[in-house]
Amino acid sequence: MDAPNTRILPYNKYNIAEAAALIAAGKCVAVPTETVYGLAADATNGAAVAGIYAAKGRPSFNPLIVHVLDLDAAKRLAAFDARAEALAAAFWPGPLTLVLPLKPSSGIASLVTAGLETIAIRVPAHRAMRALLEACGKPLAAPSANASGTISPTRVEHVAHSLDGRIPLILDDGPTRQGIESTIVREVFGMTRVLRHGPITGAQVLAALSDGKHKVDRFDTGEDAEGKIEAPGQLSSHYAPRKPLRIDARAPADSEWMIGFGDVPGDDTLSESGDLTEAATRLFDLLHRADASDKPEIAVARIPEDGIGEAINDRLRRAAFIGD
Ligand code: TXA
């Protein structure tokens, strides 16, 4: 497939600088990690993160993994307990992602965490991703660099096949070493749980916690008796408002906090100009505000089903269903 506006450049310092400039301008860039190629954007820039979803054509918002250079940078974003520190010491840099309580001061765009109070973080080992993190000086959100519904890319050709013409740059540094996505471990309230299996096994995670210093009675591999994972991150990671929510509203009832869009006004608006990217970046913040408002119910204006509007509607429909 011919796509004039996606460049594929080899890993070197000039091209890392080029990639960092694109990311500073709010674009996304595909870059290899030791697991799979990631589609990276500035995690503190909501519009840039919306660009990841748009490029992937992802019809829903899953929270994304944030990549940082080291444990100190991770600690600026999330609260680490002793067990999380032990896991970081054992496996970082490397293919382990930790889900930890998000610090309110993190500066991470709410679209990255999909409105959750937790954040998934990892410190990658790959030289290209590390050089990019260093050049950007920002945490980078990066899901796998493939179109939604296709398999994760381990070679630059996979990325090009899937995202050609949708992103400005792919950094090429050969095939990835691990070939499957990082292991995800959730560490919240002293309970450790494997949410996604990956290159680091549950047994290795448990062993790292079994040095005599940590209580390991609260460990869960997430597997049932047949070894199938019970709760992949995808299923257990959705923020939903606590209040009933009505979609496609034209005007609010007295009991409703109205979230407007375009020419439908509200107490808040997703985007006065009807811009879907802006709406995506504001969605989770406005749902939190609606939850915290003095009205017992929430109404949301109709959102067009184009482009990233599909993902916004998916999330609103789920919220409406749960709220009922
Ligand atoms: O190896 C990897 O992890 C690759 C490379 C590029 O680093 N990245 C990757 O990211 O696989 P992504 O965004 O495709 O996977 C994110 C997973 C999803 O299953 C999501 O539900 C889960 O992480 N996740 C993210 N934040 C979460 C949270 N706060 N709680 C639970 N699960 C979370």
Ligand code: MG
């Ligand atoms: Mg993926």
